[in-house]
Amino acid sequence: MGVVLRYLIKKSKFLKLLCQNALERNKQEPSQDGPNTLTNLSQSLKTNLDLIKGVIGNNYDVVIREFTFDRQRQVNAALIYLSGMTDPTIINESILKPLMFESRLSINSAPKLDDVEMIRTTMLSVGEVNKSVNIDEILDSCLSGSTILLVNNCHEALMIMTADWKSRSVDEPKTESVVRGPREGFIESLLTNTTLLRRKIKNSDLTIESMKIGQRTKTSVSIAYIKGLANPLLIEEIKRRLNDIKTDSILESGYIEQFVEDAPFSIFSTVANTEKPDSAAAKILEGRVAILIDGTPFVLTVPMLLIESFQCSEDYYSRPYFVSFIRMIRYLAYAISIFAPATYVALTTFHQELIPTPLLFSMAAAQEGVPFPALVEAMGMGVVFEILREAGVRLPRPVGQAVSIVGALVIGQSAVTAGLIGAPMVIVVALTAVASFVVPAQTDSGGILRILFVILAGFSGGFGIMIGFIGLLIHLTSLRSFGTPYLSPLAPLSVSDLKDSFIRAPLWAMIARPRTIGWHDPKRQEFRLKPSPPLEEDTQSK
């Protein structure tokens, strides 16, 4: 204990020093960088080009196309763009062609084309064209796929939106596959993803705000919500947390998740993710906010509740009866995946009197001659399973199959016949493994809890499991996701929200949005939507 404490104190002192150094460096930085950055463009095209070339000119994908237009005055101009990120058709047909050819055709009323505003309004047949004098802004937009038009004697540049690059087509997501329901999934392109959302919710209140995060990657991050439905304080809080991210790179939604989550030390994730536009849309329609990140098909939604892990988009597309049963199976499977090995260990090492006598016979017979204690067996098998799973996930599919055959048949079967482990333990671990896949959103938390509970059970039996479970409940009730209690609607209890928890009530019965999330505009639909055949009087009157 003392050693650990001393080490931690030392470590915290070291970290404090590190922070101080960083602060001092930050203070000095502005004065160093000040003279190096030229913020604005000058009048001369040559100076401007030199400036830009100095920053990005030595990249092989940067194209700088110098040309002249306006036959009478021979204005010099230059286009700067990145090949591969831009659509050459637009550049050729909508920028170069009007400037170089069509300006010549209109001899009579030749406009004065040295003003970029005139070019923007009269010559360019491209949708999005912006003006800027700030060189940083210009470079950023160029790196995002815009084409920059610099004209001599103009201190302003045009940023013409020509971004277009190769991306994966919209196809079925690998995770969250459904039998019934839309098969499209988000892709890596942010614009496509927001489009997919808009196609689900054709409503002017659907707001998609954008920002750039990451000092080096400048990743586009959008937040999508429905104005008037999402809690404004929540939106503000999300924006604040996103703006506070001062990191150099955002490569996946996981980066954002880890920077904004409420409980970074918890094994439970407080930010949900989905790959399906329909479930993202459903969550937005409940009053949640989606965070879309360029470059990943995984869209984050906040706030997240624990029960969301047990819900699936297909639950709402199928009729409610079987779905409710399956919901309960999911809860059961999660409980099995956490508690089964621990319970087995507790029963065989502490509470043999709780095992029914005939079962005890077969368990005792199987355990006879097994060299390890049940705790070691359970831990060993758990680790072996995790190894097999990891190998199966990382390897290419054909090799992965070989691994699973080796794992399941060779290791499982022969370990039992060799008498290294008892057959019941293999059954328990296998059951646990299968059960842990039922709730994909909680696979990581389940994996950690399982090991934790096995250790607790191994040292103090059912009592240990009980203590662990109480601790787990205390932890879960203390969690918040963007202000929303993680365990709601169970704690705090909201009886009407239980319609969509352990069971899924018919859609026509779910009139209100979840109270802890959609309280800003609780009414989802009208009352009395239960379908029924027309009454006799109605048919007669017709």
Place this chain on the structure above:
Amino acid sequence: MKGLIKIIVTPLIIIILTLGTTGCWNRRELPALGIVMGVGIDKAEGTDKLEITTQIIKTSELKSSTPEEGGAGSSSSGGGAYWNVKNSGESMFSTIRGFTHRTSRKLYFPHNQIIIFGQSLAKQGIQEYLDFLLRDQETRLEVLMLVAEDKSSDILSVKSHLEKIPSVGVSDLMDSQAANSQTIVIRLNQFVTRIMSPTTAPIAPIISIKGKADNKELEVSGTAVFKRDKLIGQMNKEETRGLLWVINEVKSGIIDIECPDQEGTVSLEIINAKSKITSEIINNKPYIKIDVKEEGNIGDQSCTASLVSPDAVAALEEKKNEAIKDEIESALSKAKKLNADVFGFGEVIHKKHPKEWEEMKDDWDKIFPDLEVEILVKAKLRRSGNLGPPAAPPEKE
């Protein structure tokens, strides 16, 4: 630093302290257990000592003897998947602990199915041996109690033809007794409840060995009647059912009666039976009334007359009433002869007439043999099985 203490040290202290406050717990792996399935308690021959036989399962034999069942395969290893160990000593606890000198595994009692007392020990009194079984946290109160016709160790060594473990065979044998209701099935807690009562006599089934050598079989042959904690007599099967009628323990069974107006017997199956004991004090004398209500079906008949007509049914019901009454009366007379209140009449009077009971309770042994008991039986015949009249040629008239 404060945060650190809060996050790490406080939970650690809580966990360590709570783990220390647990009561009795013991970490034992399955292979370290000697699982006891049956216990026999006898008087050691020639001495005053106690001799305890425990039946421990051989877990390693359990699996292997499954395919080559039949006795021959398992006899090589000394008789199946169990091992009977004997130890003798002065007291229950020291004798049971003493088994550690003989067995490689510590005995484990929660799965114990039966406790058998030897005849000679039962005659001497068994109260002192029950204390350990009640006090120890490993033994269960639901364990079946039996009395051996002779020595309990002999009973434990009779192989069951259907079960691998003799004790399991005995416990299953007791389970199946409900179909006849001619055996009392009593568990330790019920037995002790009777022992603790000032008047009610404890009872237990008697198990005996039939046949010789390889054809040994176990049979439940009657009911042992105790006075206080000493065995004083036996009841046969009919008397036992008479007893069961009174204490509301009849579940099922067959009543054989003669055919009305014809030669042959009819077997009536008991489907449902209920009884109620009430007491009254008339002229300072206690008076007991037993109400028995029974429903049953015709299960078998050897005569050819149709017994489904209302008249025949009424006649049968009357005969059944008599038969049940006879059984109860035989039990009653046996109990009176032994002067053992196996029915718990004393308790009934105690509950209903507490004031009068105060005067009676010391003289109960004198009152009971002359106690007046009225037996009212209402037997009903409900169905006749898959047949109405029997499958016989019509009677010539």
